[in-house]
Amino acid sequence: MTAWSSHEPELRGWLRRRLPNPADADDLMQDLFLKALRQGDRFCAVRNARAWLFEVARNGLADKLRVVRETVQLPDDLIAPADETHTVDSLAACLPRVLSELSADDREVITACDLQGMAQAAFASARGLSLSAAKSRLQRARQRLRSQMTLSCQVRIDEAGQVSDFVPRQPL
Numbered sequence: 001m002t003a004w005s006s007h008e009p010e011l012r013g014w015l016r017r018r019l020p021n022p023a024d025a026d027d028l029m030q031d032l033f034l035k036a037l038r039q040g041d042r043f044c045a046v047r048n049a050r051a052w053l054f055e056v057a058r059n060g061l062a063d064k065l066r067v068v069r070e071t072v073q074l075p076d077d078l079i080a081p082a083d084e085t086h087t088v089d090s091l092a093a094c095l096p097r098v099l100s101e102l103s104a105d106d107r108e109v110i111t112a113c114d115l116q117g118m119a120q121a122a123f124a125s126a127r128g129l130s131l132s133a134a135k136s137r138l139q140r141a142r143q144r145l146r147s148q149m150t151l152s153c154q155v156r157i158d159e160a161g162q163v164s165d166f167v168p169r170q171p172l
Helices: 004-019 022-039 041-045 049-067 084-100 104-115 119-125 131-152
Strands: 163-165
Touching: 004 022, 004 049, 022 041, 022 084, 084 131, 104 119, 104 131, 119 131, 131 163
Parallel strands: none
Antiparallel strands: none
16 A cells, blocks of 8 residues: 555645644544555555545544534523513514504504414505505515514624514513
8 A cells, every 4th residue: 555655644734734632633544544455456546546546534633523512511500591582572562562553554464474473465455556566565574573672672784684582572
């Protein structure tokens, strides 16, 4: 296996630079050697043995890193996260009040399409609008609803677009 001999030091160095524990790099090297050995004549027939060895090493490294996950011991007195259902229900309680602060057109399209589940095409047909006009109306109404929720209930949205915090308001 001259291909192995010529690339083994480079592979070992590459793995040791990527793993904090040199023994882990040695273990991966042994696995890689066994995989090459199991290939038998097929390994000898590989046109670019270096590329094959590095690809198999990279895949083995990815598998190893995927399995290793650092864990942190949590204290016993850690407060449980708030019940998400309760948070959603509390935020939903703010909705009727905020809806009442929107224009009648905005309230109508949000109530029909988002709260009652009417299809936008059906809303457009019932109001004598084109489908694109109904979609635009709904989109603008949602933006105004979001702005009003942010202002009235001090809703904060995280980077993922999820509600991270808000101040509940008394319903009407």
